[in-house]
Amino acid sequence: MLEKVEPRKRRRVTSTDVAREAGVSQSVVSRAFSEDSSVAQATRARIFDVAKRLGYRQNRLARSLITSKSSIFALVTEDFANPLVHRFIASLMHILRSNDHHLLVFGTPPGDHIDSAIENALQYQVDGILVLSGSPSDSILAECHRSAVPVVILARDRGDAPATSVSCDNRYEAQRVANVLVDAGHERFAFVASRIRSLSFSLDREHGFCETILARGFDPAIVVNGESTYAGGYKAGIELLSRPDRPDAIFCSNDSMAIGVLDAARLEFGLEIPRDLSVVGFDDLPMAAWKGYDLTTVRQRIEEIVSTAAEILLDPNYLEQSAWMSRLVPGELVLRGSTRRKSAEDKASMTARRKSG
Amino acid sequence: MLEKVEPRKRRRVTSTDVAREAGVSQSVVSRAFSEDSSVAQATRARIFDVAKRLGYRQNRLARSLITSKSSIFALVTEDFANPLVHRFIASLMHILRSNDHHLLVFGTPPGDHIDSAIENALQYQVDGILVLSGSPSDSILAECHRSAVPVVILARDRGDAPATSVSCDNRYEAQRVANVLVDAGHERFAFVASRIRSLSFSLDREHGFCETILARGFDPAIVVNGESTYAGGYKAGIELLSRPDRPDAIFCSNDSMAIGVLDAARLEFGLEIPRDLSVVGFDDLPMAAWKGYDLTTVRQRIEEIVSTAAEILLDPNYLEQSAWMSRLVPGELVLRGSTRRKSAEDKASMTARRKSG
DNA sequence: CTGAAAGCGCTTACAG
């Protein structure tokens, strides 16, 4: 049974209550609760006692009013269904916790522009904004800058936007995938791109892959578009494998699609992987490591991307710098069973790492 | 290039600035921005004009100080790796957006108790708290109640905790799975439970399943524990299928585990699904529908669970009620190819629905 | 080390 709470009685315990009860001024209570303030040991102890007894808890919103720091970061994204977004959130939570910061999440309604989410975030006086998908307009970015709210665009190059970005070196990684596939003796290449425009990183991967295939002297890679899901990959797989010039190596813009291609190859065409076809994904989702797929893929170092972004946002001098940064974090090529290899390499290490970017 | 921002110049535009510029008092500006206040049409228009020109934006933290509503809900969880958590977040975002509310996310550091996350949330004057995993102590729940902050425990029965919960009817759904498997002619049953204690719903599923198997006159279901991941399921699958009394129907506490069992059966024992073994999961993650698995599972109606929770939290009278609620939302049994069926049913509808709870 | 006071940016009775 609930004890009834009269609406008008719902007054939170404030520092003034504690002060009265402890026989000190409200300012001392405030100081007692801020680490580096001068309060006599005994006074502080007494205040803590009283606070505990009364159930006092700092009101961090009130505090932010005067410090103009809310200890809140905003994460804005257009695409909550994307599993990668969740890995970013999880990783962010981890880092922010140790800095006593918290994450306020803003999504964009389907039709809307991401600017509206950023606009919202600004109303909450966030200390920084992380953009995970969508392309903020130059004008909203300028607004953020004027309001002294740092913005970092995550997981993809910022392009021409006036903002700082931290992302995987998509182009380089795609080039590497192309080289590995060429070196292993494949001859007909395809790329499965994501149809969604907000995922501009898909383009970098496409370019890196295709330019390398050409540079190595092969016919241009076939490029098809699809939804960036398993179903989209499955469909793209059917499309590609039905062609008279069936590719023997398919690189996909992400793991979900790659797994879709893989299943299409096996279930619809009875192909054996990797004998008849090599498939490579991107991201290294947990599913990529599942025994049933054993997918070769490019791992994004999410922890590193996120901690770099957090560092930038937490840097008190960031806004006084004079240029946007574009930080590229190297990925990791994870070689698994879905790709054919030169026999010499077969017994070699399953994971190649690039140490520096 | 960044225009340099002098730290001391970083003053946000306030309603007072707008007032001065528009030649009205600050209170009128405030009223202009609150829907149902009496401001002359012309005045309001002028204020909006000036506000736009100056780049004014309401400070919602300051506002919350006086209204004592922050329009923020807290989501607290111990388990960010759980894919289900993300589906809840996505669904929540959707609902909160239409109510002009936002989500502040709190995680618990690995060793810590969920209470610390709730404690944190309270400092941010959230309008309500959604608990997604972990078991809040009675004392912290009492605190929340005293502070007039409603708490809803999601996705699992609250047990004895003094709180309201909204969850899938785990026990009933598990009973139904048991009945379906029995009806289809299976004879040796097993349940794969989650080893993690915070996932108490796993227990409800176990009980519902096991009690029904017994009630239908079969040997008790074999119960094994595992990590609630693909790898955990894979391992549990090997364990179960190596037994002399190998089960012919395995029900798993969630989809990831079920898929692990499925792969173990196929890859390690060469079994054919569902001829040699039926496997059932729980949740209906996207992967369950993948052609390569085609997993029979119990879908949680996440949207319904979340919207029910949001309704409760948004109900202004909630705290004046006199008892905790425990709302059960029916699930949906999704019959797919991983389970054998009575031949009569083979051609029948693939999805059975229970319409009301 | 402590207290009185000002102020952060709002909302909301209360008069006019």
Place this chain on the structure above:
DNA sequence: CTGAAAGCGCTTACAG
């Protein structure tokens, strides 16, 4: 419809 004033719960110079 509008303005002056009080106040939400804090922090932070400033004196003492």
